[in-house]
Amino acid sequence: MAKKKQSAETSGPKEFDVMSYLRRDLFPHFLCPGCGHGIALRALMWAAHELGLDKDKIAIVSGIGCSGRLGAYVDANTFHTTHGRPLAYATGLKLARPDLHVIVITGDGDCLAIGGNHLIHACRRNLDITCMMLNNEVYGMTGGQVSPTTSQDRYTTTTPTGNTEATFDSCKLAEAAGASFVGREVTVQTPTLKNLLKDAIDHKGFSFVEVISDCTEIYGRKNDLGNSPEMILSQKSQMRPDSYGGVIVDEPFRPNALPTGVLTRSDRAEYGETYRSTMASSKKGA
Amino acid sequence: MDKKITHKEPVNVLVVGVGGQGVIMVSKVLATICQEHGYQVKQSEVHGMAKRGGGVFSHVRFGEQVYSPTIPKGSVDVLLALEWAEALRWVNHIRPGEGTFISDTQHIVPPFACRNRKRGAEAGYARETSDQIISRVNKGFALDATTMARELGNERAANTVLLGLLSTTLEFSEDVWCDAISRFVPPKTVDVNLQAFEQGRAWAAMDHGTPEPVVHNDGPTPVVVGREEHEMSDFVQLDINPAWCKSCDICVKMCPERCLKLDDQLKAVLTDPDRCTGCRICEWLCPDLAITVHRTPEAARAAAQG
Incomplete structure (x- = not known):
């Protein structure tokens, strides 16, 4: 028994306890029952724990929306910013304080609609920021309006006859705009999501992670997608894990399934380093 | 060799076991022997869905004229079971008061019997002892064929041990059996299978009590989910x-x-x-x-x- 105890003490870091990463006096959180954002928050904290990040060195920047409120619950440096602009704030923060691990929590409407311009330019610059985009296909906080990622023919409060617009593939967008790390995962696979977020935080350069979350109360109810357990289980049929170890792809049976896992990873020059070296050399020259 | 049709009515042999034990091989050997003897043989089986570890059964019927490939309930003349729980599943298909029951006492605990997946928890498995079952049938044999086969060097020859025991209840000569077995088993294992067959015949000739069931899987298997x-x-x-x-x-x-x-x-x-x-x-x-x-x-x- 004594031997066992000793090995437990010596082997690796302390067991992950999400409570040590939360501002517990703010709980229970404001999210609706069954909202997947809480699962994504746990996965993010778990990834930070496994990477052994110092809580004082984590800076969480969030925008407006259901996802934007998540930052407030984390016991770290948090920054609640204006709608669509968390990436802009994070860019300034990271350039001023390169020692911080800047993590942006944003939603599909925040990141792709209002902040679409900031996203593509953040991807282009390739500054060392981790962007976790929680995609629940709807503007949840403001009452369920259509968002750029709402699937076609889905009902929202602003599309009472079904969504007729085409849908954004945010990972393709980020990849095309130049993000050096792009990944996608569903909340139901929490350990896999944690591993993906770990890779993303570890990556040097702009890393974009789309987390498929579920909005049960507003989007699920309007579209008859079932209760939270049904919605979270259906995520498994919507994903196509084809980048983690070459898992067999049954594409013909799931034409609408999204690829998950690490989709892009490159070693493009990180903007912060380039910027600092240019500044240093220009000062020398002056 | 004397090829005489002794059975006018079909003789029904039901071979049952768990996927991977060789149920189909046993029924193939038996069906071939009967066919070469001049009987009409009909055989039908359920396999494949069972994969390894699931239930498999095979009906073999032979006689002067056989119409249906499946055996009606309550008219099995010989039940040959390669696993104890499968034997119990089919024991009430035996012809009352006439049929023969042959079973290995090996226990393979099915996954659904491990309802409680905590380590060290008890597995749900049939509680009847071999004596209780044998007292219910006309003629019953329960032997630990798996251990006998393991002592010979190949655990997978347990089905041939039981085939040896089955051969003593049917009229075909030993040479016919050995010939058929050596044609159907993999070439490398012919010797061990023929030895196992002899062991089975020798066991039938011996005077013996019925052994207690031997559990080869110690408790429920820990569930491996892969993470x-x-x-x-x-x-x-x-x-x-x-x-x-x-x-x-x-x-x-x-x-x-x-x-x-x-x-x-x-x-x-x-x-x-x-x-x-x-x-x-x-x-x-x-x-x-x-x-x-x-x-x-x-x-x-x-x-x-x-």
Whole structure:
């Protein structure tokens, strides 16, 4: 028994306890029952724990929306910013304080609609920021309006006859705009999501992670997608894990399934380093 | 050789076992021998869906004229079982007062018998002893063919041991059996299979009592889910914070052991602490961060204090 105890003490870091990463006096959180954002928050904290990040060195920047409120619950440096602009704030923060691990929590409407311009330019610059985009296909906080990622023919409060617009593939967008790390995962696979977020935080350069979350109360109810357990289980049929170890792809049976896992990873020059070296050399020259 | 049709009415042999034991091989050997003897043979089987570890059965009927390929319930003349639980499943198909029962006493615990997946938990398995079963049939043999085959050097020859025992109840000569066996088993294992066949015949000639069932699988197999996070532990404590729970039902529906429920306040509660394996799925998927699983007494104590 004594031997066992000793090995437990010596082997690796302390067991992950999400409570040590939360501002517990703010709980229970404001999210609706069954909202997947809480699962994504746990996965993010778990990834930070496994990477052994110092809580004082984590800076969480969030925008407006259901996802934007998540930052407030984390016991770290948090920054609640204006709608669509968390990436802009994070860019300034990271350039001023390169020692911080800047993590942006944003939603599909925040990141792709209002902040679409900031996203593509953040991807282009390739500054060392981790962007976790929680995609629940709807503007949840403001009452369920259509968002750029709402699937076609889905009902929202602003599309009472079904969504007729085409849908954004945010990972393709980020990849095309130049993000050096792009990944996608569903909340139901929490350990896999944690591993993906770990890779993303570890990556040097702009890393974009789309987390498929579920909005049960507003989007699920309007579209008859079932209760939270049904919605979270259906995520498994919507994903196509084809980048983690070459898992067999049954594409013909799931034409609408999204690829998950690490989709892009490159070693493009990180903007912060380039910027600092240019500044240093220009000062020398002056 | 004397090829005489002695059976006008069909003789029904039912071979049952678990996927991977060689049920189909046994029935193939038997059907070939009968056919070469001049009988009409009909054989039908269910396999494939069972994969390895599931139930497999094969009907072999031979006689002067056989019409149906399946054996009616209650008219099995010889039941040859390669596994004890499968033997019990089919024992009431034996012709009352006339049929012969041959079974290996090997226990292969099926996965669904391990209802409680905690380490060291008891597995649900048939409790009848071999004596109880043999007293219910006209003529019964229960032998530990697997151990006999293992002593010969190949555990998988257990089906041939039972074939040797079966050969003593039918009229075909030993040479015919040996010839058929050496044609159907893999070439490298012909010798060990012929030895096993001899052992089976020798066992039938011996005077013996019925042995007690031998369990070859020690308890339920630990469930391997493929992730290190799923490792089983002896200590499990589930803390659910009712103030944070928002009754979304995810933990109740996703629990693989079905040991959570919503109480009358619609808060998640653990109904059966003994069944909880500490797999952490409820903890990971709780959107309200209300569930914490402690795997060590130290962690539970620390959480209670802090």
